[in-house]
């Protein structure tokens with residue numbers, strides 16, 4: 181039996197002393213000026229103020245793949261409200277009508293419990309993927325990263341130039357030129373933000389409705405206007421200024437990393453065994469790292485990956501591309517910074533199948549089966565019978581009467597006809613309300629009164645009966661047991677009117 185491999189020590193590499201020979205960090209000493217350190221957040225100055233990062237541009241296989249993936253994701257976001265499926269946008273969360281459309285599949289408000297499976301399924305998928313591949317979501321698919329890196333920073337690059345130019349502009353005294361650039365950039369940010377938020381609103385009200393809202397005065401749709409305004413303000417604040425702080429300080433998923441990953445999880449790491457001791461090209465006995473700091477310059481969260489795995493790392497792979505480019509130039513093998521597990525970086529073998537991944541996979545599988553069963557049980561209509569409020573029965577000179585309401589909701593995106601039938605009625609019973617097939621428009625609902633009368637001469641006390649509903653196509657059939665209530669027949673002489681009991685709360689409603 182092979183022994184369990186001992187987890188390697190995390191490849192923490194001591195930071196070289198900055199010029200002047202002072203240690204990287206002493207307890208009471210001030211921090212070296214924005215030198216990434218595991219003990220500080222690079223983007224927060226010692227006095228708590230913000231240090232603006234200007235990550236350098238990077239080219240490479242991961243940068244290209246991430247750009248393609250971001251373009252695809254942004255296109256999906258832009259196009260989904262425009263693509264009709266079964267007469268509705270592909271994703272349309274119609275809160276006003278309490279209908280939720282997902283690629284032609286419609287859920288009514290009564291089916292909202294199914295969203296539980298969607299949310300937990302997404303959660304377990306994310307846990308599973310994180311255990312295997314670390315922060316793949318953060319670096320490749322999170323809207324924060326996608327919009328920040330591929331939209332807002334692109335705009336900034338076009339207007340302010342590359343990283344050195346942006347840094348110079350930041351440091352430059354305020355003047356007309358700087359103000360003009362800032363105004364153009366922030367106007368572009370504001371426009372893009374408004375576009376994103378208006379489209380977000382379209383997921384709830386549809387594109388035609390959004391267009392009609394936009395042509396009206398804000399006061400005509402105060403709620404929607406406020407929603408767009410507040411969302412746009414939050415997004416603008418985030419993408420124009422707050423940026424990587426969201427990942428570093430706020431995002432709960434980032435905080436959970438240490439609980440979700442282990443030493444076999446794929447992370448982006450620096451091969452310290454190969455890279456150290458780092459030194460300029462030509463330094464005798466130096467490792468593969470030429471101490472060019474290129475991996476630090478491209479990092480959007482301002483960390484130095486050579487100091488080991490850090491909470492701030494969002495797994496964007498920019499440092500891999502940067503280092504590979506350097507390794508190509510100095511004719512050394514790529515992969516000094518690479519996707520690998522901490523075991524792998526320490527020279528061990530990554531284990532993909534382990535208790536954590538098995539547990540997540542099993543939970544995911546169970547969830548998928550339960551969700552499939554739950555979704556397959558969703559009916560194309562919703563059917564409820566409930567007793568009208570007031571007395572549970574009425575006794576008149578000729579008959580005893582019970583009053584119900586029947587509610588049918590057509591959850592289909594096409595008209596549907598339903599036939600309602602009463603079964604199990606004794607002799608002497610007649611009803612009003614259910615006269616023929618009910619035809620409902622797509623996603624419409626109808627309330628129909630159902631009044632059942634029993635001739636007093638043929639009344640023998642309370643009895644059970646059944647209300648059945650079936651659609652014309654024969655795909656939907658449901659029946660509900662109901663009870664006709666009334667006084668004890670011995671207390672109700674056929675020729676003497678009785679007094680109805682006091683009003684009782686309606687309790688015997690049935691849902692389908």
Ligand code: SF4
Nearest residue numbers: 479493494496497499
């Ligand atoms: S350390 Fe590398 S992967 Fe992590 S955020 Fe910085 S550049 Fe991206």
Ligand code: SF4
Nearest residue numbers: 469470472473475503
């Ligand atoms: S980019 Fe590569 S070679 Fe340059 S400092 Fe970073 S790890 Fe070392």
